[in-house]
Amino acid sequence: MSFLVALLVLPLAGALAIVALPGQAGRAAAFSAIAATAAAAVALAASVSSQGVLRLEVGGWAPPLGIALAADGLGVTLIVMTATVMAGVSLVARGTFAPELAGDRAAFGFWPLMLLLWSALNVVFLSRDLFNLYVGIELLSLAAIGLVAIDGKAAALAAAIRYIVFALAGSLLYLAGVVLIYASHGTLDIDLVAVRTPSAPDGLALALMTAGLMAKTALFPFHVWLPPAHAGAPAPASALLSGLVPKASFVILMRLWFDAMPDRASDGPLVLIALLGTAAVIWGSLAALAQERLKLIVAYSTVAQIGYLFLVFPLAGGTSAGLPWAAGAWTGAVFLALSHGLAKAGMFLAVGHCMAAAGGDRLSAVRGLAKVMPMTAFAFALSAVTLVGLPPSGGFTGKYLVMTAAFASGQWLWALVIAVGGLLAAAYLYRPLAMLFGRGAGASPVPPSRARQAVPLLLAGASVALGIASAGAYGILEIGRPPAAEEGL
């Protein structure tokens, strides 16, 4: 219980400390907050695996009057993944955002924005209240936008403006759905909504909320804001933006469709969502193939990988709910989310190192960098293994689970999408890898220290380790799994 509160409060306290305390004292407070929150994340995961779902009614008030928080398997695994990525990013950002290098302004602003982002993510992963989730994703979006614009370049500012337009429109659509639900049922709590007497506006509410959250997750066709925003931000910020931020709105979508209103999940809309996911996979991969800049390749890869996540809806919801393959599909989607978070963060950090060494991120500039920075190049390659879905990575485990579910349910189209997506990922990741491991560097690049290069390697390694140790994660994910995904193959 106290770990739950700690996860929410510590990053907030850290952010407040940096704003209030000058210079070194503030930074020291920030790092203590980061370390403490990471420890709390692991402790919470351990508690949940031994005790099951942990619930907290804030203020002692039970829903529908108060707000309920709950730590279940889905929330806890994402919290641990977030903590891992945050720890890695902060280690790298200590160098990238040192005051001598980045200026006082950015050196000040990165840490509170990062901590507020972390707090917002924990809020979303732990909350069971629909309006509380709204406030959480608003905090998340505002912090993320600050991180996109932190460089101050014209391209980054334009990307941030595009992001804020989409993010705000998405939030309002989501809020419209929340309003309809409260007006119809008098409650905002997900578990109480699940046992409501259905009413006519429920479908409209779900549609509005889904549309809003799809815009925030950058699902095709609402994806246009993502590539320039993630490419325009500095590498540590991009790691957070690509690896973590879209997972929050995706988790809310999962909770809505599987926990709150599974009765509203009919096949038509579910298939439509998965078709949009398919379009995202194809479009994102093809766009990534056409890019000349490393960061844009990685950003478009995020667009494609997010598409995979949405294939879970027809496989674990609607008529598939409760059938043997639903659990596999649901768990597979979560595995994909977890491994993508780790791998994408590692990849962006690796790209950041390459850019710092080579002075730019054009593909031609990073030729032959593997000789000078073998750890970084290997980190990139390892992340690619997860994104392509090769065994024994976490990406492979996720894809395997979803594909098995697809074949078992007879919806083999989604299996085909996953297979094709894997091939396309291999294609668009081949070019950077070929450049990195190719012959002949340009001007002699200055590699970052080995300690800094180790971070993306560890993150990428974690995404592979997730696949090797998948049984443990699978077990935790079973805790608090929605009834729709109960059965297993």
Place this chain on the structure above:
Amino acid sequence: MSALTLYALTGSAAIGIGFYGLIAARHLLRRIVAFNLIGSGLFLFFGATGARGGAADPVPQALIITGIVVALSASALAVGLLVAHARVAGRVVLPEEEDGG
């Protein structure tokens, strides 16, 4: 048509008008104004639903106040982005919308 229905329909219309402004306007400041229109229209709709049934329900009112503050925060950040972007790029529209229209 009861008074509450009037307010609810006004709110719905304001939401539609606001979304049109958000999509159709090219000047970014007009887009942010339109976003605020959507927000207050949605709050009016919410308030009308809360005023049904005799005494006013305090929960929607509290949530609306929270929403008003969040909308202001977002607007302030958005206009800050606008001003910074205009300072470096010299334009108040997004790059892809500069030509034509």
Place this chain on the structure above:
Amino acid sequence: MTWAFDAALCALILGVAFATVLGRGVFRSIVFFIVYGLLMAVAWVRLDAVDVALAEAAIGAGLTGVLFLTTFGRLARNVSDDAAPGRFHLPAALACGGLTGALAWAWFAMPAPVRREWELPPAGVENPVTAVLLNFRAWDTLLESIVLLAALIGLWMMARDGDWGDRLGLPQHVRPGGVMAGFGRLLPPVGFLVGVYLVYVGADQPGGAFQGGTVLAAVGLVAALAGLVRPPRIAAHRWRVALVAGPSVFLVAGLAGAVLGAGFLTLPEPVAGTAIFVIEVGLAISIAVTLVFLVLGPPEGERRE
């Protein structure tokens, strides 16, 4: 009689909304938006939501209007396009009309409200909205105060590196003896009293930290825009502490509950009223300072373009 009033008000609101979106000129659009906000505040009074009316008038119409006007002024220095709304966008109009229609349908299709008596448990304050905001759903309010801070930090990132140590906002030059200077002398004392009163009375009557804090912010803004006080430097320590005072007090109160065994953000009945008052004072200070800084903007240097 009252129905006619409501109908006229709604018609006005819609007319002004159309004018805001479809009218020519950004300045005109902003002015119509402020009018729209004030009409909304009247609508809130009609809906028996005085707290919301205060918040809408102060924050929605007032502060947001000032924000837009100062932004318009800044943009006019940089760019010269004052674009018309552009040609009519049919697909968007159809989609938005559909959205309005869907929401209108939802209003009629909604089931009747379940509860008729809002029997709230004792919360230490008489104003039910304050009870919800600061007791039952205090976690939301705490996060909301953090959202304000997040927006401010993001906004500060818009400053140029060279300007980082400077005073916030643009330097103000006000004609002595002019209207602005006169307002600057008359309004702050009155506004300060009103703001403090709103915070104090918010426990039992309409008012509260957000409404009172906004009025106090307006006082600060009038003083700053009239050139009476110079905005602080971005690193000024006192002001940084004021920024975090509200959320910090809130957090400490919440953790005190957890440490003493009652639970996170639990306010036990005997101390609930006092605790809420203390939190509201802290919040009002932080809200006032944060709003002033949000409207003033990042430091923009004391040299001219």
